[in-house]
Amino acid sequence: MELHVRYEGDDDPEKCTARKLARFEKAALHRTNRATPYGVVLNPHADTALSPADADHDRLVALDCSWETAEKAMFEMPGDHRALPFLVAANPVNYGQPFQLNTVEAFAGALCILGEREHAEEILAKFNWGHTFLELNDEPLGRYAECENSTDVVEIQQEYLDAGAE
Template sequence: MKVTVYHAEECDRKKCTTFRMAKKGKFKIVNHLNQLPYGALVLNPFSEKSVSPEDRDMVIKRGVAALDCSWKKVKKSAVIFKTSKYHRSLPFLIAANPTNYGKPCILSTAEAIAATFYIVGLKDIAEDIMSHFKWGPHFLILNREILEAYSQADSSLEVVKIQNEFIGGT
């Protein structure tokens, strides 16, 4: 599966999930945004549309692109979000990585990409990605119920509805 990650060099390389996955040959790291593949699904926390099973064909054909950077520093209107028209945010999930364990919506890049594959129905790829980390399988166990629900949704709107019901919204 094609996974390309723009890396902004803002993290500790020893803890970086992107670098570990690149060493394993699972992710390709690029240093310029124009190197992200055209038509790939871009994980963007500011996107109004959530990842859903309806994105499966796009992910299979074009892959997934992620931005490994501090989201606290990124502006919503930043130029990086003009890299593709296929932007998707992730719905509510709980981090299992040691740095942010138990924190909602603060996932490592590997967790975010694995969640994307799981939600679009490519669960074996999600499991493979997480198998490269001691804590990785726990991410899938911790979020299994909600990931399963998201993966059964028909659309992005339904994923958001499931998310809102799960966190107690309407």
């Protein structure tokens, strides 16, 4: 599966996971929506959750920008927009925070859900905390990957959200 990043360049370059993926030729960076290829766009504002039903696509697209600028309008690029379900960040900036994934974590979560766990492990191996993401999210990622469709993913996600509210 190809990994593409709509890259804004407004984060600290030293901490930018998208830039590191590009440096190791694991993802391609694009500076404009027009240059960004069509694919499954990982978009937290999407109405449909990513599920194994999306595995027929050959391209994942993520937006790499600061959380402060990650408004809905920033995600207006061509593609099939999908939201990642409940996952917990392992990166040093947002450790333990749900839904606060950086770019490599978003890609890794998506790859696991789409049945490409080895690819997820490969990209996370470039980060000393990468294995922690898979450890923290092992159960939900496994459950999401067994779903048939977005509706099933949302039902499982709700279990985690309900458990967190208790």
